[in-house]
Amino acid sequence: MAENIVPRVRVPRDAKAGDVVSVRTLISHPMESGLRRGSDGNLIPRQIINRFTCTFNGATVVDVTVHPGVSTNPYFQFEAKVDASGTFAFSWYDDNGSVYTDTAEIAVA
Amino acid sequence: MTQTRRQFVGNGLAVAAAFFGLPHIASAATLEEAIAAFTSGSDAGADGITLIAPEIAENGNTVPIEVSAPGAAAIMLLAARNPSPDVCTFEFGPAAGSQMVSTRIRLAGEQEVIAIARMADGSFKQARQNVRVTIGGCGG
Numbered sequence: 001m002a003e004n005i006v007p008r009v010r011v012p013r014d015a016k017a018g019d020v021v022s023v024r025t026l027i028s029h030p031m032e033s034g035l036r037r038g039s040d041g042n043l044i045p046r047q048i049i050n051r052f053t054c055t056f057n058g059a060t061v062v063d064v065t066v067h068p069g070v071s072t073n074p075y076f077q078f079e080a081k082v083d084a085s086g087t088f089a090f091s092w093y094d095d096n097g098s099v100y101t102d103t104a105e106i107a108v109a
Numbered sequence: 110m111t112q113t114r115r116q117f118v119g120n121g122l123a124v125a126a127a128f129f130g131l132p133h134i135a136s137a138a139t140l141e142e143a144i145a146a147f148t149s150g151s152d153a154g155a156d157g158i159t160l161i162a163p164e165i166a167e168n169g170n171t172v173p174i175e176v177s178a179p180g181a182a183a184i185m186l187l188a189a190r191n192p193s194p195d196v197c198t199f200e201f202g203p204a205a206g207s208q209m210v211s212t213r214i215r216l217a218g219e220q221e222v223i224a225i226a227r228m229a230d231g232s233f234k235q236a237r238q239n240v241r242v243t244i245g246g247c248g249g
Contacts, residue, residue, distance in 0.1 A: 078210045080205060
């Protein structure tokens, strides 16, 4: 099950200090719920992203606990307050132990 | 391996019941449990939380949901009649700009989507909306 798992994030390139900016994230992932049956009639084992976190300069923006009820290619949109230039760090935690990460820079005037 | 036709049919029914019957009974209990685990039994108010979900979702595999609860510390999303009612729980940190999130969830069929917010002062807010689903998600 080594598909191409590609995280994608979108944040504004720049903002003013104290602005609230919208952050959009998407990761291509099958989010296999463990309830589906394959063509051989057996259950396909569960493999989902079970946790997603976003931090800005080390401070948590959101920490999401994810269950199989979230769609394939999990999408999250939320808002962050930026006081200074810095880096958003994103982590997706897979059931198989992998952690997928991505970062995004924002310049604050 | 001598199995009468009657036994065979009986086994089949038992298996069918295990797959289709029990989860519905179980899900009611686990929904209550999931809510209780989050709210530790407190009652939830209704104002101060907004849940935006489509009234009719064509495809239950990806239903866009938006929820906002100003002043919340955490928001939990639940789908009442999914095989497991938990969908996801958002915990907001100090860098959060607002308590608004949107995501896409799976719905097994027509059911209520429930959002519960735990506010910073420890109280709870709840919003519910019924969503009709044309094609169910969750492998159905």
